[in-house]
Amino acid sequence: MNWASRLWKLALLFIALSSAVQIASRALWALIAVAVILDLAKKRRRNAESCKSPASSPASVTFPGSYKVFMSFRGLDTRKGFADCLYTSLTEKGIRVFRDNEELPVGKNIKPSLTEAIKQSKIAIPIISEDYASSKSCLMELQKMLACNANNEQMIIPIFYHVDISHVKHLKGSFGESFYKLVKKERIGRERIDAWTKALRDIGEMKGLNLAEINDGKLDVDFRDGQAVETIGDEGCVVGICGISGIGKTTVAKVVYNRLYHLFDGCAYLENVRERHAQVEGRKTLRSNLVSQLRNRGSQEFSTSDKAMHFVKNRFSNMKVLIFLDDVHDSEQLTQIQVTLQIMAIISATSRLPLALEAVGSCLLFRSKEVWVDTLKKFEGAPHKRVEEVLKMCYEDLDENHKEIFLDIACFFIGQDKRIAIYMWEDSGFFPQEGIKALLVRSLVKVGENNELWMHEQLRNFGWDIVRKENPREPCKRSRLWNHKEALATLKERKGTEKVQALGLMFDRGTDACFTCEAFYPLQNLRFLKLDCAYIERNLQNLLSNLRWLDWKICPEKTLELPYFNVENLIILDLSWSRVNLRWRGWELIGENAKKLKVLNLTGCLELLEPPAFPAPIKLERLILESCSKLSLISPSISNLCSLVSLNMKFCDVGELPDLGFTKALKELVIDGTFIDTIHFREGTKEQLETLSACKCQRLKQIYEIDHLRSLSNLALDGAAIKTLPVSIGALGKLQRLSLRNCQELTEIPRSIGNLKELQFMDLSNTGVDELPNSVKHLDNLKVLKMEFTCIGKFPEAIQNLPKLEEIDFFRCWNLEIQMDCDLVGLSSLRVLKLSYTHISHLPESICCLSNLQMLELRNCKELQVLPEFRSSVIIQR
Incomplete structure (x- = not known):
């Protein structure tokens, strides 16, 4: 081998x-x-x-x-x-x-x-x-x-x-x-x-x-025995644990089995059911083992399955029994079955593919028994196309508008910011808020932490197949052209039709890709156009009147002299990494005609020294100036953007905050990596601001009173040079996330922090903070506390009774000690406790009372000699 x-x-x-x-x-x-x-x-x-002929193969040379x-x-x-x-x-x-x-x-x-x-x-x-x-x-x-x-x-x-x-x-x-x-x-x-x-x-x-990230191995199997039996009731039921092989289904089921078996009159554990059932002698062995384990006696032989079933009915009909069947192929209802399933009819019909399981499970959620039966029959009728049938069923269950959103994501928008794509879908009448929710419920799409749209590769391929089937032989008659070769041929050969709604081309920089305006004449229903690095001869002023989104990254310099395209219905304009500057004639065109423009993306436009002057009528909501490294000034005209919701100046050379007094709609301000040294907003302004991100601002030393930021829910100051937080931070009643990671000059947290009743996440990792104020005990909604690489000396008494705290991270807190009398019973929701690379010498006995604890990390805790006796379901990393 x-x-x-x-x-x-x-x-x-x-x-x-x-x-x-x-x-x-x-x-x-x-x-x-x-x-x-x-x-x-x-x-x-x-x-x-x-690929080589023997005669032409060069001699092997090794050095x-x-x-x-x-x-x-x-x-x-x-x-x-x-x-x-x-x-x-x-x-x-x-x-x-x-x-x-x-x-x-x-x-x-x-x-x-x-x-x-x-x-x-x-x-x-x-x-x-x-x-x-x-x-x-x-x-x-x-x-x-x-x-x-x-x-x-x-x-x-x-x-x-x-x-x-x-x-x-x-x-x-x-x-x-x-x-x-x-x-x-x-x-x-x-x-x-x-x-x-x-x-x-x-x-x-x-x-x-x-x-990808491996699951931390957390097994959420700890529950109250009485509640479990009450849930089971007097009727027989099936409990299924599904998933791909090797992820711990059997381990989970065994833990539950060991917790419950004493509550039943009889119990049995049968392994490798599918393998044994395939053999005649194996079936007899299974029947014999089942009965003998339930009776708690020696082996019982049966000549036929009918006799075995008759015996079971007569002998155990009045008993409550727990039966564990591992790796079952065909399910039968017994009084109580615990199954680690590679089985059950629907799951077998979906070929046990995790994607199909997730999709069909989401679609059948809360549906009637009749729908489940009909679904199973549909799958059984097409045994060789089960996965495709599962996905097709979920897709057909969508509203027509939501299907359009699904296909857009599959063809163009995987990795795209959901918040930006929504603007186009809203203007196209697709009802995206409802549509995204419908796709999420059916597990057809996911949304990441940074709002990026994500789709499984097989779902993406499924979406592509739907579009291809619109016209298998003529791509130009399909609704979407995402394939570069097919899109290129459609334009070069001028074969476009009114059926095309979206078209994408992405050339390498320096490619001499040139198109005439005649190539776009037939594309009258185009709403999305991606033309990275492409050049267009003459203007498109009277064409593409339905265009909602123009994605023209790395726009060639010579194209910038021909800015006359139809922008009447344009919602999103992306000119990232293009050589636009303040002299570009397109600004005038946009200001006069792009009345519906909502998003302008100028990421990486290195020749832009300041943003363009925006006239008052423009209703821009998102302005992205990220990585415009020469941009050091924000012109006063930005105050004309009264509808601005998000301003991104990440990694610009800006040294001070612009006057944003008139942008009353602003909800998100991103100034990461800038040279701003102070943050100060005039009182009465920015009351709608929800997110303020000033990470990696190494010159940021001062934050003035911010108590008037009443709507702020996310404050990120990672890597700033601040030494203190303003006492007024306690007035931010809606704050949910506070991240101060790598603020190494920060040595203490104000007592007013205890007033943040809605705070759920706090990260103080790698700061100079070595203790928490007693007022932290009032943070009843806090779920995550991170203090990695800090000099905290003892386990904070203030957090010991926080009812919703789920994760505590003291990784590499070298000075940390935990007193033997430390009472942790109040941490009723704690799931994860990270104490790796600390000098703790013991753990308090009260830690064993944490009924929801799943993971305890104790790697490289060299002074820890003895561990209390934990439940078997707690995973301990040492």
């Missing part, structure tokens, strides 16, 4: 074990990664060899001491974790691996050495983590790897480590922030920016390994 096969089996075994015992996720992923790397390398080598694998990674993100595990796993298999600072002679110039190592290596493995793009050397390495790959000198197997691939390709989210911050800090030239942007886009397109 080859290494890849062995490692796959070992990795799968590892996954199965990790559901029952705690195993470090980084080691698990490293093991899986090695298996994938070896497997992919073998397949690609086989494909390469099959002494050359590397087989080059690893590129961001040290701060992964060096001590995943990268180290992967390096060890590869070297243990006899594979020579180069990594930064490994086997380099002292004093040698690192740059040539790195270049030579990349050239020599047969396989390059870039580990793309969230902060990868903040490293200049990482980006240079990646560029070199791709160059070697283009010359067929090297194989690249990217690993996407806890990062969204769409964020890598399109420089979004925190990944994009890291990149833009690097560009700004190092004053990177345009040519290099273009090269790195292309490299990141190319690597995002490559097939590799996507390592």
